[in-house]
Structures are given as structure tokens and as C-alpha cells.
Amino acid sequence: MNAFLKIAVLCSFSVYAWSSEVKLEKVTLENDVPAIERGAETLMNACHSCHGMKYIKYRDLLTFGMNKQKVDGWRADQSLDAPLLAQMSENDAMLAFAKVPPDLSLMTKARDGGVNYLYSYLLGYYTTAEGVTGNHIFPETKMPDPLGISGAATPEQRTEIQGQARDIVSFLAWAADPHEAERIRLGYYVIAYLLALTTLLYFVKKQIWSRLK
Amino acid sequence: MPSRIIEWIDQRFPLTSFVKHDLTDYPTPRNLSYWWNFGFLAGIVLVLQVATGIFLAMHYKADVAVSFDSIQHIMRDVNYGWLLRYMHATGASAFFFVIFIHMARTLYYGSYRAPRELLWWTGQGLLLLLMATAFMGYLLPWGQMSFWGATVITNLFRATPFIGDQVVIWLRGDYTVGDATLTRFFALHYLFPFLIIGGVLIHLVALHSVKSSNPSGIDLAAKDNIPFHPYFTIKDLYGLGVFLIVYSVFVFFMPDSLIEPANNIPANPMQTPNHIVPEWYFLPFYAILRSVPNMVGGVVAMGLSVMMFAFMPFLDRSRIPGGARYRPLYRLQYYLFLLDMLVLGYVGYVHPTDQTILVGQIATLCYFASFFFVPFISKMEERWLIKRGLPAEVVTLMKSESLEIEKRKLKHSRHNGVKS
Structure with a gap:
């Protein structure tokens, strides 16, 4: 028992030390509608069977400007106001992975490293000489390589998969913070207004204090 | 008309005198x-x-x-x-x-x-x-x-x-x-x-x-x-x-940037996050809590660390006014204290290792020591500064300050005298 504890502690320390040393790849997201729509499409094919996004409704995708036919294809007979729940039931997921795959609505905000973490994780799969698949970023992961990066043979294939990963992460970043674009746009106006106001206040202050001399 | 309204109010409520x-x-x-x-x-x-x-x-x-x-x-x-x-x-x-x-x-x-x-x-x-x-x-x-x-x-x-x-x-x-x-x-x-x-x-x-x-x-x-x-x-x-x-x-x-990523995951009582950190404004006090190996001691130390500021009026025994402005030792102590707070904040943020725990314990000691030594340093500094000769403006300031205190004491005793 004691030996087991020691090994467990050592493992957890080494995992901690190791995981903090892993370098995340930096990703530059695209936030235009086509890129995010491509990301949604890849996600629907590669992730949606196991992962849900309970805070996103099909109607949100339409409101954002995605193609209606595509959205209708994804939702099939579900209502427009239905959330994007996983196709696999939680029971089946427990049987398959002994763990319910996490909801993806907030994923880019829920991990240290954010979008870079997710991008690196999706591309972090590799195959050992024994033919076992592992992941550099999250070694304990139960998720099988969703984009097939570990089996990519040619540089062209790798580039294509990198593009898919970037699109998925772009979509997830939008889903985690759908008002981001609006927030930043409003932010410029607010800052501009405050700069003008503060400049005026500065001159009023100077003028009022000049009476003292 | 407005002046009549204000007059009406003033007869019933001290509005004008309050604003004045x-x-x-x-x-x-x-x-x-x-x-x-x-x-x-x-x-x-x-x-x-x-x-x-x-x-x-x-x-x-x-x-x-x-x-x-x-x-x-x-x-x-x-x-x-x-x-x-x-x-x-x-x-x-x-x-x-x-x-x-x-x-x-x-x-x-x-x-x-x-x-x-x-x-x-x-x-x-x-x-x-x-x-x-x-x-x-x-x-x-x-x-x-x-x-x-x-x-x-x-x-x-x-x-x-x-x-x-x-x-x-x-x-x-x-x-x-x-x-x-x-x-x-x-x-x-x-x-x-x-x-x-x-x-x-x-x-x-x-x-x-x-x-x-x-x-x-x-x-x-x-x-x-x-x-x-x-x-x-x-x-x-x-x-x-x-x-x-x-x-x-x-x-x-x-x-x-001010929200921990882990707080975007719903609370799960069955799964402890591998690193529990408070918000940045609690970090120095959290570091003090963790620096004391004994839980009761840690809690007492953390509570004291927040309350120490209240003792400052008693701890600071120098009569030289202007705080750190005319007092080089107090100024040095002040900046060292700020530095110590930053060190404690860092220690509170990182995953504890042997080194950070040691650094945290030293910083905790420095934190309390900087309060503990204020009475001695402030008195010593006062003597040293007076011997060295204070700038004329400070001497005048101090004189008028002690006069003020005398006046206030006098006023207070007279006030009490009237009461009794």
C-alpha cells in the first residue's frame, strides 16, 4: 500500500512537472462567418457524436449567419430552439469511456492556455512504435484522435488537419463568447468617448485650479 | 421660487448648511x-x-x-x-x-x-x-x-x-x-x-x-x-x-483575464481541481495561511495579517510628520513591505513546492516583523533625525502639530467639564 502511494505521488508529480513543461502551439483564429461555419461543420462530423454544446441552440447558428440548409441538415427533426446535445447518450458514453465527454460550450475558456491549449491538444496525438496512440498535451485523455493527426502520412495531410483544428477552435471560441465581436466594437466607442471626456475634464481642472494663483 | 423652496426645506432640514x-x-x-x-x-x-x-x-x-x-x-x-x-x-x-x-x-x-x-x-x-x-x-x-x-x-x-x-x-x-x-x-x-x-x-x-x-x-x-x-x-x-x-x-x-479558467467548469464536489487559488486580492493572505504548518496557527496568522494595519497608530511612535516623506527609514521599510506583499502574492499563486513554501515562510516572517519593528525603528529614527537636524519647515510643522494636540486636549477637557 505504501509503495503504491509513493508511486502514485511520484506519478502525479511527474505528470504535473511534465505537463507544465509542454509547449503549446500558438494559433491565430479567424473570426469570420465562413471559417466559423467550417469549424461547426468539422465539429458536427468529428466531435458532435460524443460532445454536446448545451448553451448553443441551432437558432444561434442561423442568427450568426450560417447556411440554413447546413443547419437544417445538422438538426434533422429537432427544433431550431433545441441545444446542440451530443448524439450519444450519457449512459452509452459511460459504458464506452467510463466518463461523460465534457460539454464544449465553454471549452476555450475552461482550460489554462485557452484556444492554444485546444489547438495543441487536437494536434497532440501521436502513435508509438507499438501502435498505441497517445497525446502530448493531455496524456490521460480518453478521447480517440478525432482528426486523425497521428495517422497523417504526408505534410499536405498535416496541413489540412491543422486547418481543420484551427476552424474547430475558431468555432469553439465563438461559442464560448458569442458577444465578443460586439463587446470589442462597443469597447472602442467607450474608450474613445472616455478619452475625449477625460481630456476635457483635464482642461476644466486646469482652468479651475488656475484661479488659485 | 427655487430659493423659496430651499428656504422652506431649510426650516425643516439642514440642507443648505449640510451642502456648505x-x-x-x-x-x-x-x-x-x-x-x-x-x-x-x-x-x-x-x-x-x-x-x-x-x-x-x-x-x-x-x-x-x-x-x-x-x-x-x-x-x-x-x-x-x-x-x-x-x-x-x-x-x-x-x-x-x-x-x-x-x-x-x-x-x-x-x-x-x-x-x-x-x-x-x-x-x-x-x-x-x-x-x-x-x-x-x-x-x-x-x-x-x-x-x-x-x-x-x-x-x-x-x-x-x-x-x-x-x-x-x-x-x-x-x-x-x-x-x-x-x-x-x-x-x-x-x-x-x-x-x-x-x-x-x-x-x-x-x-x-x-x-x-x-x-x-x-x-x-x-x-x-x-x-x-x-x-x-x-x-x-x-x-x-x-x-x-x-x-x-x-x-x-x-x-x-481576471476569471480563473477552472471557474468556467460547473462545480463538481467529486473532483478537486489540482490547484485551488483564490482571487488575486486574497493571494498574500492566502500565502500566509499556507506558510504556517499548523492549521490553527495558519488561520490566526491570516486573520492577524489583515488586522495588523489597525495597530499602526500605536506602533508608529515617531512624532515626525509627513509619514515616509521626511523619514528615510520608514520609507525604506514601506517599500520593503510592498515588495514583501508582492512576494507573498506570488507564493500564494503558484503550486506549492519546497522552495516556494520556504520563500513564503520567510516572507510571512518579514510581514509580521515589519510591523513588530515599527515602534523601535520609528523611535530610533526620530532620535537620529532630530540629532542630525530636521529641515526648518519640518520643525515648524512639528511645533504647530503639538500645539494643535494641546489645544484639542484643552478643548476636550473643557467640553467634559461643562457636561459634568
Whole structure:
């Protein structure tokens, strides 16, 4: 028992030390509608069977400007106001992975490293000489390589998969913070207004204090 | 007509005399620097927090089954809900930022000295209320860090002698942090800001009775005081503009920089995050808690570390005015103390290793030592400075200060004499 504890502690320390040393790849997201729509499409094919996004409704995708036919294809007979729940039931997921795959609505905000973490994780799969698949970023992961990066043979294939990963992460970043674009746009106006106001206040202050001399 | 209305009111309520006494004629030292803006800013942040908080409460649901979802409802579906929530979350950090500067200014210039001890102590009470409010508010989103933070901190009350276990259950309303804890924290998080408003009024009454301190450290003669309005209303408004720019950069461009990623995962009592950290404003005190190997000792040390500031009026025995301005040793001590706070903050943030624990223990020792040595250093420094010869202006200041104290004592005894 004691030996087991020691090994467990050592493992957890080494995992901690190791995981903090892993370098995340930096990703530059695209936030235009086509890129995010491509990301949604890849996600629907590669992730949606196991992962849900309970805070996103099909109607949100339409409101954002995605193609209606595509959205209708994804939702099939579900209502427009239905959330994007996983196709696999939680029971089946427990049987398959002994763990319910996490909801993806907030994923880019829920991990240290954010979008870079997710991008690196999706591309972090590799195959050992024994033919076992592992992941550099999250070694304990139960998720099988969703984009097939570990089996990519040619540089062209790798580039294509990198593009898919970037699109998925772009979509997830939008889903985690759908008002981001609006927030930043409003932010410029607010800052501009405050700069003008503060400049005026500065001159009023100077003028009022000049009476003292 | 308006003057007749005001006259009517004045016969029934001291409106004009109040405005005169506390605003238009309120004497304020003309040499106040921008470091004196932060009390006003703290008041504005308080108003911002109450205003955004009330609107958030209209959409938030305090129930472990839905509170995480209700935050997402606010962020996604409520009109400008994201703005309300980011303003409120950023506002909590802004509040502490402003208050810490406000306190640092008081410590630097020795504003806590006689006759402003009660002003300083009411401020200390407000700090405690603010900490309690922030701590309870942090549970409401019901994320992983909310849950585990509340679990760790409520668990500290186990250190209460004899009835520790009962106190913890009484605080949580349950054996673990759960629905009962969430609902009571929500109720109290709504109540406490109004206690803070009451405390601020007392703080202001104390301030307007002893008046503002100033960088010279002594009360200025009447000719050097100017009316609060318009000179300081405009100075405060200009400072507010600068503050709001910084605040808006955080709200609009980096609102998530102040939210731990783990708090975007719903609370899960079955899974401890591998690294529980409090918000940045609690980090130095958290580091002190972790530096003491014994739990009771840690809790006592943490409580003391927050309360140490209240002892400053007794600890600082130098009669030289102006705080750090004319006192090189005190100034050195002040900057070392700030550095120590930063070290403690860092130690509180990182995952504990042997080295950081050692650094934390040394920094904790330095923290308390810097208070403990204030009486000796301040007395020694005073003697040394007087022997070396103080600048003429300081000597005059000190003379008038001791005269002031004498006068006040005289007035006080005469006042008591009349009473008895």
C-alpha cells in the first residue's frame, strides 16, 4: 500500500512537472462567418457524436449567419430552439469511456492556455512504435484522435488537419463568447468617448485650479 | 421660487448648511496629490457594483442545479447581460485595487496618526466587510473554483476552539458546501453592500470631523485650505475619467483575464481541481495561511495579517510628520513591505513546492516583523533625525502639530467639564 502511494505521488508529480513543461502551439483564429461555419461543420462530423454544446441552440447558428440548409441538415427533426446535445447518450458514453465527454460550450475558456491549449491538444496525438496512440498535451485523455493527426502520412495531410483544428477552435471560441465581436466594437466607442471626456475634464481642472494663483 | 423652496426645506432640514459644511465650504488642503483620489474612486466603484449587482440579481438564480446555467443565460441571452456581468466581475477586482492604493497612501503618508485613528479603524472595518462580500459573491457562479474556494475557506472555521465543527456546519447550513450555502451566500451578498454603504457614511462623518490629512503630515493653517467644491470635485472627476479608461480596457478587451479558467467548469464536489487559488486580492493572505504548518496557527496568522494595519497608530511612535516623506527609514521599510506583499502574492499563486513554501515562510516572517519593528525603528529614527537636524519647515510643522494636540486636549477637557 505504501509503495503504491509513493508511486502514485511520484506519478502525479511527474505528470504535473511534465505537463507544465509542454509547449503549446500558438494559433491565430479567424473570426469570420465562413471559417466559423467550417469549424461547426468539422465539429458536427468529428466531435458532435460524443460532445454536446448545451448553451448553443441551432437558432444561434442561423442568427450568426450560417447556411440554413447546413443547419437544417445538422438538426434533422429537432427544433431550431433545441441545444446542440451530443448524439450519444450519457449512459452509452459511460459504458464506452467510463466518463461523460465534457460539454464544449465553454471549452476555450475552461482550460489554462485557452484556444492554444485546444489547438495543441487536437494536434497532440501521436502513435508509438507499438501502435498505441497517445497525446502530448493531455496524456490521460480518453478521447480517440478525432482528426486523425497521428495517422497523417504526408505534410499536405498535416496541413489540412491543422486547418481543420484551427476552424474547430475558431468555432469553439465563438461559442464560448458569442458577444465578443460586439463587446470589442462597443469597447472602442467607450474608450474613445472616455478619452475625449477625460481630456476635457483635464482642461476644466486646469482652468479651475488656475484661479488659485 | 427655487430659493423659496430651499428656504422652506431649510426650516425643516439642514440642507443648505449640510451642502456648505460638507461640499462648497468644506476645507480641503490644497496640496493633496492624486493619491488622495482613491477614496472617491472607491465610492464610485461601490455604486457601480451595487447598480450592476441589482440588475444581475434580476436574472441570476441561486440554486445549485441552475446557477451555473443562469450565469450563461445572463452572458448569452439577457440584453447586455455580458456587459453587466463583466462590469461586476471586473468591478470586484477594481474595488480591491482602489482600496489597496487608498490604504497604501494612508500608510505612506502616516494618515492613520492622531487624530485620524477612528477614520483608519472604520476603514479597516470596511475592508473586512469588502472581503466578506467578495468572498461570498465568488461562490455564486457555482464554478469549480467557487465551490472549492468556499469549501477551503469555510473549513478554516474548524480552527474555532471547542465548537469548530459546529461553526463550520452553521456557516454552510449543511455538512458540505451545497444549496443551503449558496442561497445564504446570495442573501448575504445582497445585504453586505448596504452595510458597506452604512460604514462608508460613518467613515465620511469621521473624515469630515478630522478633515483630510495631506502630504506634509500636519494640519495646514486655514489659508492653505481650499473649498472642496469646485477644486476637488473637478480633480476627482478627472481622476475618475482616467480610472474608467483603465477599467473599460479590462471590461471590454480582457474581461476573462481576471476569471480563473477552472471557474468556467460547473462545480463538481467529486473532483478537486489540482490547484485551488483564490482571487488575486486574497493571494498574500492566502500565502500566509499556507506558510504556517499548523492549521490553527495558519488561520490566526491570516486573520492577524489583515488586522495588523489597525495597530499602526500605536506602533508608529515617531512624532515626525509627513509619514515616509521626511523619514528615510520608514520609507525604506514601506517599500520593503510592498515588495514583501508582492512576494507573498506570488507564493500564494503558484503550486506549492519546497522552495516556494520556504520563500513564503520567510516572507510571512518579514510581514509580521515589519510591523513588530515599527515602534523601535520609528523611535530610533526620530532620535537620529532630530540629532542630525530636521529641515526648518519640518520643525515648524512639528511645533504647530503639538500645539494643535494641546489645544484639542484643552478643548476636550473643557467640553467634559461643562457636561459634568
